[in-house]
Amino acid sequence: MARVTLIDVARRAGVSVASTSRALNGLVASPETVERVRAAAAELGYTADATARSLKLGRTQQLAYAVADIGNPVYVEMMRAIERVVAASDYRLVISSTGDVEATVDLVQSLSRGFVDGMVLAPLRVTEELEAAIAAAPVPVVVLGRMPDTVGADTVKADSARGMELVVRHLVGEGRRRLAFINGPVDTTPGQFRHDGFRRAAAASPGVTAIEITVADFTIAEGYRGAMELLENSAGEIDAVVAANDLIGIGVLHAADDLGLRVPEDIAITGVDDTELAQVSRPSLTSVDLGAAERGRIAAELLLARIAEPERPTHMVTVAPVLRVRDSTVQRASRPIRLAARGEALA
Amino acid sequence: MARVTLIDVARRAGVSVASTSRALNGLVASPETVERVRAAAAELGYTADATARSLKLGRTQQLAYAVADIGNPVYVEMMRAIERVVAASDYRLVISSTGDVEATVDLVQSLSRGFVDGMVLAPLRVTEELEAAIAAAPVPVVVLGRMPDTVGADTVKADSARGMELVVRHLVGEGRRRLAFINGPVDTTPGQFRHDGFRRAAAASPGVTAIEITVADFTIAEGYRGAMELLENSAGEIDAVVAANDLIGIGVLHAADDLGLRVPEDIAITGVDDTELAQVSRPSLTSVDLGAAERGRIAAELLLARIAEPERPTHMVTVAPVLRVRDSTVQRASRPIRLAARGEALA
DNA sequence: GTGAAAGCGCTAACAT
DNA sequence: ATGTTAGCGCTTTCAC
Numbered sequence A, B: 001m002a003r004v005t006l007i008d009v010a011r012r013a014g015v016s017v018a019s020t021s022r023a024l025n026g027l028v029a030s031p032e033t034v035e036r037v038r039a040a041a042a043e044l045g046y047t048a049d050a051t052a053r054s055l056k057l058g059r060t061q062q063l064a065y066a067v068a069d070i071g072n073p074v075y076v077e078m079m080r081a082i083e084r085v086v087a088a089s090d091y092r093l094v095i096s097s098t099g100d101v102e103a104t105v106d107l108v109q110s111l112s113r114g115f116v117d118g119m120v121l122a123p124l125r126v127t128e129e130l131e132a133a134i135a136a137a138p139v140p141v142v143v144l145g146r147m148p149d150t151v152g153a154d155t156v157k158a159d160s161a162r163g164m165e166l167v168v169r170h171l172v173g174e175g176r177r178r179l180a181f182i183n184g185p186v187d188t189t190p191g192q193f194r195h196d197g198f199r200r201a202a203a204a205s206p207g208v209t210a211i212e213i214t215v216a217d218f219t220i221a222e223g224y225r226g227a228m229e230l231l232e233n234s235a236g237e238i239d240a241v242v243a244a245n246d247l248i249g250i251g252v253l254h255a256a257d258d259l260g261l262r263v264p265e266d267i268a269i270t271g272v273d274d275t276e277l278a279q280v281s282r283p284s285l286t287s288v289d290l291g292a293a294e295r296g297r298i299a300a301e302l303l304l305a306r307i308a309e310p311e312r313p314t315h316m317v318t319v320a321p322v323l324r325v326r327d328s329t330v331q332r333a334s335r336p337i338r339l340a341a342r343g344e345a346l347a
Numbered sequence C: 001g002t003g004a005a006a007g008c009g010c011t012a013a014c015a016t
Numbered sequence D: 001a002t003g004t005t006a007g008c009g010c011t012t013t014c015a016c
Helices: A005-014 A017-023 A031-044 A051-055 A075-086 A099-108 A128-136 A160-173 A188-205 A220-237 A246-258 A276-280 A292-308 B006-013 B018-023 B033-045 B049-056 B073-088 B102-114 B126-136 B159-173 B189-203 B220-237 B247-258 B278-281 B290-308
Strands: A062-067 A091-097 A118-122 A141-144 A154-158 A177-185 A209-214 A240-243 A269-273 A286-289 A316-319 A322-324 B060-067 B092-097 B118-122 B142-146 B154-158 B178-183 B209-214 B240-243 B268-272 B286-289 B316-319 B322-324
Touching: A005 A017, A005 A031, A005 B178, A017 A031, A017 B033, A051 A160, A051 B049, A051 B102, A051 B209, A062 A075, A075 A091, A075 A118, A075 A246, A075 A292, A099 A118, A099 A128, A118 A292, A118 B060, A141 A292, A154 A292, A160 A188, A160 A240, A160 A269, A160 A286, A160 A322, A177 A188, A177 A220, A188 A209, A209 A220, A220 A246, A220 B278, A240 A246, A246 A269, A246 A276, A246 B278, A276 B220, A276 B247, A292 A316, B006 B033, B049 B209, B049 B268, B060 B073, B060 B102, B060 B286, B073 B092, B073 B118, B073 B247, B073 B278, B073 B290, B102 B118, B102 B126, B118 B290, B142 B290, B154 B290, B159 B189, B159 B240, B159 B268, B159 B286, B178 B189, B189 B209, B209 B220, B220 B240, B220 B247, B240 B247, B247 B278, B290 B316
Parallel strands: A062 A091, A062 A118, A118 A141, A141 A154, A154 A316, A177 A209, A177 A240, A240 A269, A269 A286, B060 B092, B060 B118, B118 B142, B142 B154, B154 B316, B178 B209, B178 B240, B240 B268, B268 B286
Antiparallel strands: A091 B092, A286 A322, B286 B322
């Protein structure tokens, strides 16, 4: 664990530190020098000190992806998309789990300077402090979500309104008329926009009644809890549950099962985000793909572009949603065959 | 985005940089100086450059949690536990998604030096290169998993052997005799140890037959794929499926459902890791808790302890597993009542 | 209590 | 092609 510096390598190789640096970085140097420096570095087990290098260069060659809740698969999906873009550049990506808004503000303020050269930020809640911090950030921040123009950050948005509209229209097209919306906290960006989108879409559909309940979190457990409450009180009164995201949707699916409600016969259920969970759940969950991977990819590209050209005009991209219809809203033709098991023959 | 340095603040406050630094860091300084410096810093929107600070101090005040697949909920759970410990210290935590072994080796080699002051590493695969990199790392690395003594790293292990034994004994106790094990890649640490543990436990159980298949990944999709193959070919011949982790287990659950097999009547299913998914799936999944949160917590504490005292003896902690019995292996007394839906009365 | 100055490890002029 | 040297922004002796 003894620190071995460039000076040590230079001494060992019998050349100056400048030549050593050049040799190591592939700049002008005679093959012989390169060889000797390489050997010396290897023998000594030399690794360049990133701190010193960054200080000198004025950049860290690192990017951050800051996300409130990495436990939500949709953010993991975004992360993978970002990672793919970043891997193709010569930056490294670090992930930062921010938790609440205060922590996010903290992060934007402090991490930015000298920690990373740029950041893709997916905030759950946006406060004025956060906006101010982003506006004042010494390195570019690309925001996944809404941000006032005054902040001057590149943004990539999902079209939640259109997404909710797709969901509601699909349900109405399937003959559903009494909808219930289970939303996460409305003081979050997704909560707010999905709420607005649902309200508008429902209001625009003649003959449709809509109720909305809010749960504490965008999680399976909260979705389950909310659905149990909702369905126990008004099972006969609603014929579709629109969940604000897939996690809540999975919770609703389980609640329906526990209450003996058939999906989609008795009740249709939809999610948002089109995560893997929606594809693999039983029944599979109809969900609207808000383009998480696409948004992640674009955000990463915008970040790289801004770093390359700091004065370029601000971009604001919106990704269109796509509805993925699955078994939780539409009865499929065939159910799979039953297999013989434990020796008994089954129908 | 103009860079404002300590010198700017000093000039503005009308004191030396030394005094400015001291005032900002709460060292000796007259109240008056502190006041003026604070004001100047605020006016200028000064944030200390972490790079320069780190170079001078020789530490970054940052820790890394490097994990192969943050998409697996069990690693998220670990992350949260680590985060809790780190938050209580005055270090910051960054997460690094490593992907394959090569990337992990890269990370250990390069990130360590001047990027973070220490690292909790949860590698999926361990190669000699990785061991060498860890042994040579200039900052402490705590490994979640196995590591030869020669590497000299603190390690925190799960007791997979005992875990698999708990699972097998439970199944045997429930009258199951024909077990199938669906494992992930055996060249991974968890794959290898869960394989060994299962084999041993099955062999130690008289009258029990066991088969094993391997799927490409510890994922729901792969678990589903493997289970379909397995169950279609030998549904009548096995009465329990032991999945190498919860994700695979969930996949098996879905496959059983698609094949019309009743769980647990026709077939019992178990997982490993006791993630939230196991608790919320329908039926809920019996799973063995390998103590992920506990291991994360301990790893973080070991790291902090080693940073504080670099020469302390190497620690090697093993966390005991706990079996969580749920509906996928044991028929529960009551099924919930069916509710009236869509106006029809249901049984 | 305060300021001048050294120096963390590295890269990039600049001179040779 | 190579060496000398300044300096990135900060903290910390050291002298006052």
